[in-house]
Amino acid sequence: MHITLRQLTCFDAVARLRSFTRAAEELHLTQPAVSMQVKQLEAQIGLSVTEHIGRSIHLTDAGKEVYAYSRAILQELEELETVLVNLKGEGGGRLRLAAISTANYFAPRLLGTFRQRFPSANISMDITNRESILVQIAANEVDMAIMGQPPEGLELEAIPFMDNPLVIVAPPEHPLAGQRQIPQQQLEEEVFLVREPGSGTRGAMERFFKKRRLRLTTGMEMGSLEAVKQGVQAGLGLGLIPRDAVEMELRLERLVILNVVDFPIHRHWYVVLHKGKRLTPLAAAFRDLLTEEAVDLLQTA
Numbered sequence: 076m077h078i079t080l081r082q083l084t085c086f087d088a089v090a091r092l093r094s095f096t097r098a099a100e101e102l103h104l105t106q107p108a109v110s111m112q113v114k115q116l117e118a119q120i121g122l123s124v125t126e127h128i129g130r131s132i133h134l135t136d137a138g139k140e141v142y143a144y145s146r147a148i149l150q151e152l153e154e155l156e157t158v159l160v161n162l163k164g165e166g167g168g169r170l171r172l173a174a175i176s177t178a179n180y181f182a183p184r185l186l187g188t189f190r191q192r193f194p195s196a197n198i199s200m201d202i203t204n205r206e207s208i209l210v211q212i213a214a215n216e217v218d219m220a221i222m223g224q225p226p227e228g229l230e231l232e233a234i235p236f237m238d239n240p241l242v243i244v245a246p247p248e249h250p251l252a253g254q255r256q257i258p259q260q261q262l263e264e265e266v267f268l269v270r271e272p273g274s275g276t277r278g279a280m281e282r283f284f285k286k287r288r289l290r291l292t293t294g295m296e297m298g299s300l301e302a303v304k305q306g307v308q309a310g311l312g313l314g315l316i317p318r319d320a321v322e323m324e325l326r327l328e329r330l331v332i333l334n335v336v337d338f339p340i341h342r343h344w345y346v347v348l349h350k351g352k353r354l355t356p357l358a359a360a361f362r363d364l365l366t367e368e369a370v371d372l373l374q375t376a
């Protein structure tokens with residue numbers, strides 16, 4: 076069997092992007108050239124790797140196996156490139172990050188600082204939902220991810236790097252606004268806007284109520300942190316939100332934090348990476364920026 080790196084690169088892009096057209100764009104090739112490479116790969120291994128169902132592209136069982144290996148091989152190759160670039164002292168290299176959408180209120184600022192230190196590095200940060208992050212981590216498509224609720228049961232290392240206290244917010248005219256030491260039972264009388272299923276914030280909220288045997292009355296389901304903020308301001312219900320994500324709304328007096336007993340709920344932000352992953356110097360530098368500097372950087376930003 077004679078599989079070439081070019082075939083693997085083309086197939087890898089098709090498998091990742093689920094599209095020959097987008098793979099061709101990414102690789103700066105024509106679409107027929109990419110198809111040809113994938114066909115040659117199939118000829119070499121004697122099995123099909125993709126199948127078309129309707130307009131979408133799926134991986135066959137063989138395709139899934141090849142994809143797992145192509146990821147690993149190409150990742151190693153990228154690491155090698157980064158190591159060599161570093162040996163040459165050019166400070167370049169590639170860093171692929173993913174962050175849960177809720178981290179959007181701080182992650183870009185950290186990335187800004189990092190960019191200044193490594194101006195010639197090729198860095199991407201996919202700010203996306205939990206499901207997509209889990210897929211990307213499992214497929215080793217990213218060097219590391221920022222999450223509030225690290226997944227369990229995978230071969231992952233999760234390092235907490237910053238507090239993520241969750242508070243209950245209300246519009247300033249809410250009857251509980253300004254009251255002190257509001258008993259938790261009082262929350263049973265309120266309607267809460269909830270995040271989408273799978274959201275770490277929503278999980279924390281449900282666990283909090285369940286543990287204390289409090290009845291949780293939920294109103295509308297909102298698809299993002301931003302939507303919850305807007306919904307609370309519009310008087311649709313209360314919201315449970317990372318405190319640091321509502322700084323501006325508090326300053327502008329569009330929202331207030333309710334002073335409920337035993338609040339905030341204490342959580343953390345984590346950087347999640349594969350256990351035993353050999354980090355490139357660039358990736359290690361970003362991990363260190365998170366674990367050693369993030370708190371200070373964000374305070375002074």
Ligand code: PGA
Nearest residue numbers: 175177223224274275276
């Ligand atoms: P999420 O935020 O609610 O968007 O999943 C991350 C978390 O706090 O777990």
